[in-house]
Amino acid sequence: MKITNKELQTKYVKLENKQVVLSGWVRTNRDQKSFGFLTINDGSTLDNVQVVYAEEDSDFETLRHIRVGAAVVVEGNVVVTPLNAQKYELRATNVAIAGDSPENYPIQPKRHTREFLREVAHLRVRTNLFNAVFRVRSKVAYAIHKFFQEQNFVYVHTPIITSNDGEGAGQMFNVTTFDLDKIPYNDSKEVDYSKDFFGKRTNLAVTGQLEAESYALAFSNVYTFGPTFRAENSNTLTHASEFWMIEPEMAFCDLKGDMKIMENMLKYLVKYSLKELRPELEFFDKFVSPGLITKLEAILKKPFARITHYNAIKLIHEASKNGVKFENVPAYGEDIGKEHEKFLTEKHFNGPVFVTNWPKEIKAFYMKLNKDNRTVAAVDLLVPGSGELCGGSQREEDYDKLVVRMKELNMSEKGLEWYLDLRKYGGCVHSGFGMGFERLIMYLTGVENIRDVLPFPRTPKNAEF
């Protein structure tokens, strides 16, 4: 009977002395005089299985020489070993090499630097760290769908290739089928985009929000979950050129409703992870980010704090006067930096905090103007350890106000007529937010470099694999 290690973990008692077949990759092979041990990982769980083989096995010499990295198919009996950390092992009756691995296999059982492992991103997932990271990534992606689907949100695939610049800013990747050494020009010596594949200039989407709004105004509650692109030339721990985003959008929902969903979502995902990904979180707590589980459990215990941007700046000013050291103290109307996020979440509130009502100048064109005419109904969710995790807003549903704002920002209505239509035809109060999926995974695992939570990260000068 074919079995995975995951299945063995739950059924080993019932399977005692039964013959099973388990396939996987050799992590170590320690041979002694008359017997040896293979540790095998099949990727079904973080844990390895121990396989024991003995001298009396006819192919003892072959087994002794099985190398790290080889793919093997083990037939063996389940032995219950109550005194071992893992409560069972396999006593091999036959081991077949399904795929050999030479001596120069890069993932040897020793400590490798993360930098080295990024260079072998096609193999690094065979280490404990990346096995854990990418299982968390998979299960949490599923939990996100589960959370929204359970509440009847409709999942929308917004377009990746677009002719919009969703944020009214942002550096974008061009998409073209032109041969770059044969660009066609028109009579005015401009690039003749009418000859390009889509007949116009196109780029990779920086957000799916605008299109999601269109669907929210029909389904009431929708969400996107897809890749997003920024051609920003910055090499930081938290920026990638290609990353995944979740963008829920809700009709008949104001900023308060928006925050409620954000808070419910994050608590749901943390609870789910603590329950369904316990071995992985324990691994991260032990080897990557001590205190991780305590940090995650803490946010479940109380409602998230709320403060306006104005009052947040005031707090920072007061703290600065009272001796808290900041490299920079922002003026009212300015953005807040990482050090202030840290102060708010880790010192002042000691937990997640919503910062609301931001100065309109530092936020996007589509955000709902508050009555003070200076701030917009925007919110950032800051969390201890990671800073900003989600950003959202109520959207400007007033056609005239939106047009005025676009004019102030010298934005053209051309190409966005359809977006303005959403304010003409049954437009209503609606809100949404965006959450960077990698930020979430970094928050849940404590892994500090975004390159280590993306299977094959894309960053400036790097599109390997």
Add this chain to the structure above:
Amino acid sequence: MKITNKELQTKYVKLENKQVVLSGWVRTNRDQKSFGFLTINDGSTLDNVQVVYAEEDSDFETLRHIRVGAAVVVEGNVVVTPLNAQKYELRATNVAIAGDSPENYPIQPKRHTREFLREVAHLRVRTNLFNAVFRVRSKVAYAIHKFFQEQNFVYVHTPIITSNDGEGAGQMFNVTTFDLDKIPYNDSKEVDYSKDFFGKRTNLAVTGQLEAESYALAFSNVYTFGPTFRAENSNTLTHASEFWMIEPEMAFCDLKGDMKIMENMLKYLVKYSLKELRPELEFFDKFVSPGLITKLEAILKKPFARITHYNAIKLIHEASKNGVKFENVPAYGEDIGKEHEKFLTEKHFNGPVFVTNWPKEIKAFYMKLNKDNRTVAAVDLLVPGSGELCGGSQREEDYDKLVVRMKELNMSEKGLEWYLDLRKYGGCVHSGFGMGFERLIMYLTGVENIRDVLPFPRTPKNAEF
């Protein structure tokens, strides 16, 4: 108490005479002398709610003039109406207009052509047809995740921007941050890609399979579900330039195992749809594709048929001799066309059929060469009504054979060293397949044009919204 129509459908008996608040968009407003009827859709379900308002309401005149498309917030009492098709209605106590809609609102309650509706893709989702299509799309996407996650498959986000050409063919979109009117050249007068964002030539991925293989060789069972791109200049009912694909990949799995998962998956999705999307499927059966439900129920009843490519051609030859009319009769070794798929699935087998062991010349480089040296362990799954739904293969795990095949096809190893590594280090028998998500949705709904199952379709000369 705020409520959705979906919630009302299950709770109306308990809520009789209770006051509720329901928000949505007006589909029709019929006023009579002393009372009137609003039909409201809130997107939570395909059905509308009927709202009754009466002359004695102080704002009767306002209510009478509410226009189609307006967003409204209705306060009213739940009235149980056992004789009506919908078993309940709301007796309005207050109706607030949350967003007005002018007379020229494009989605009036009459028949619109699908061509017209594509031009207003930002509003078409407010019609019954597209409400149903995109709810199916959302729920089936979720069911796909559910199917794979329940079996402990790991979901992998393979890169969208890549420097590989995964299929060894395929027309691709270039991705660049160059200003197209200032392309830099090197000393040899070639485009100087070293100055581009990623320092090399990059394009949008046509498949995630190669990267998925790398993850399968660590996790055993993985799947992708993401957007895929083809710059093919073809305007057909079934081609889009941007579409979503599901690509499962399994280690220690041969072609038989591959087919088993394909069949289990399709049956799971059909069962799920028949259960969870019943009103939508009934709508399609009635208005779009008569017989749809019978067609779907039929495939659950027996195992899928299996035939080799050679024998399929033989069948076609025999049928042709026996009077079945084909526009074209393929020779052994040639591909089969839509008319042959139709013959096999709708006439000969009367159900889904796996066609296996294809001539290597018409399949991709990575497919496992059979012992005959002429065919590869590839499979297409054909279904009645839609033809090819999935295509898969066992992958060539033999390093030397893969290199030989690449040489035969004049493929460079450069950039694919990592892919070849997967054959060096613990490579083993592994298989996978791809399913176009839109093809699946067309199959499940009977909608015949791919432009009508993509929220904002991208096709040659078309990247609106």
